[in-house]
Amino acid sequence: MAAGAPRIFVSHLSGVAVFDPNGDHVGRVRDLVVMLRTQEPRAERTADGVRLETLARRPPRVLGLVVELATRRRIFLPITRITGIESGQVITTGVLNVQRFQQRPAERLVFGELLDRRVRLVETGEEVTVLDLSVQRLPARRDWEIDRVFVRRGRSGTFRRHKGETLTVEWSAVTGFTLEEQGQGAENLLATFEQLRPADLANVLHHLSPKRRAEVAAALDDDRLADVLEELPEDDQIEILGKLKDERAADVLEAMDPDDAADLLGELPQEDVERLLDLMRPSEAADMRRLMAYEERTAGGLMTTDPVVLRPDATVADALARVRNPDISPALAAQVYVCRPPEETPTGKYLGTVHFQRLLRDPPFSLVGSLLDDDLQALDPETALPAVAGFFAAYDMVAAPVVDEGGALLGAVTVDDVLDHLLPEDWRETDFQFSGEVADGGRP
Incomplete structure (x- = not known):
């Protein structure tokens, strides 16, 4: 993007197609990787000429994009390999490193970690919720930064009647992005991925931290969570179900396909199974017990009890x-x-x-x-x-x-x-075989 072009709000990049210079489809944007830079001293003078040392909040540097290939492998695309972001598409230099993306300790994922955060306005100390962020390319450079933050006053909540005033402020006008936050919302993250199929949303959840995964699962309605759980690896299923209250866990199990719910129950301790079955409707619990009576790798263990x-x-x-x-x-x-x-x-x-x-x-x-x-x-x-x-x-x-x-x-x-x-037991956690020829490209 040329210098001076309009800023881009990151929500508009979710799921955007990535192409090489020949117009061949590479994958889709799933997240942005940024680095929250440390504060640095800044010299200022007051009206009477007194020199003061203050701390400037430097905007985060955009390191690159997390791109999901057709094989469902997620790779890192350095921002220096991007030649244009326009008309709902990202154009690259065509040089890719297909090594699976691994987040480094100092890196932050915009969709996964920064959206829905509660931060404070520097001037007033008022708590606000992050709805979106904008990025802009620096003049005469290939670097990009997050320059502005779109926020809403008041606490986030799906069922609030009055959600408060929204405003866009400079990055330096807010503080609190580096603090650990408990109970972070997921409303805007889910809005970003609203159109994803359950299997693709499951892939998003699988790559989030356990804390963020639990927060997103809590924000999903029962039917959507049930569809997503069916597509997750077994360890993720057990982890998410274990963090739900028993009543909701039973509701979600009822919303799942009976065979998938029975498979999941079969991985839990017997006392947990009985507690959850007791909370389910008798007819649903009877189906679960019937399916769990069969060996898993038989027709009875594979079947669903809800055909037409x-x-x-x-x-x-x-x-x-x-x-x-x-x-x-x-x-x-x-x-x-x-x-x-x-x-x-x-x-x-x-x-x-x-x-x-x-x-x-x-x-x-x-x-x-x-x-x-x-x-x-x-x-x-x-x-x-x-x-x-x-x-x-x-x-x-x-x-x-x-x-x-x-x-x-x-x-x-x-x-x-x-x-x-x-398929192998861990097939959901691995990629489909990738046969494309690509050049190597390292992380910055």
Whole structure:
């Protein structure tokens, strides 16, 4: 960006695409790395000529960007490798170091650590909340600094009716960024990442400090937190759940897919499991206990107890209305299971499956009982994982019914759960294989 260009507020950089000089997509901005510089003496003179020594608050220097590649690896992009920030995109010199980003002790992450902080105005001592910060390139140099802070008077809070006046001040007009803060909010951080898919937001949380991770989790609503927990590594799941109050932890577990919630409960001490199950609705707790009774790497341990179940006299229109629900995953929405009453798992006698494509081909008034694919054998709950994977591969399935020896539908296994258990246990913490050729570039 040329000298003298308008300043850029960092919230506008969240998720911005990064391109090399040839226009090839490199990744997306996930954070900014800055260094809070120490105060330095500054000489001033009063009106009567007396020379005073004061401390100048130097604006933080922007070291670079944290960029997430298509492989989900996060790398450090030095600010000196950026040739332009314009029209919602970042242009680099094309030289990248794909070593995974590791935050150094003296560095601060703008999104992860500075947003939502409570600081004070130097002039009045009034407490304010940081909503945003702006960066600007220094004249005739390649260095960038945080120059201004957008703040709100009063304490931060999602449910405050009057959130107070907002104002933009110079960096030197506020103090307190270096202090350790307990109970830091997360409202503005979450607004920055509002459009992220659960898997991507989980990746953001995984790279935050444990303190900040707990604060962000506390600020998420139950459904959003449940979706994110399902995408986190096991250690992060246990850590976050352990910092929630028991009542909320039970609510979040209920909002998770039953199979994922059962897997998480299976990693907790038995006394914690029983305490949480006692706080859940009886029907939800019964599903959890049923799933936890199966070995993890079997069809019963992999299945969800919430597939789309219809009676044989339901119509195609009824089926399409059910699978249209955005809360149902694409894999579960790929087919409906036709059973005798009751429709809650375990159901009455399982009759067969109707695939989504068949629903699109037949008139809305057709009965699903007349469209059954009843040739495909259902899975037994004790079927081992390798056999389940072979079943999916052989029949090109994205979901499959699990039926007990009495013919009742117990649930359905989806392909994403099969993949979760076939991949290495730490796959969420590692990157997809990266095959691009890039040049080396060091940290400043």
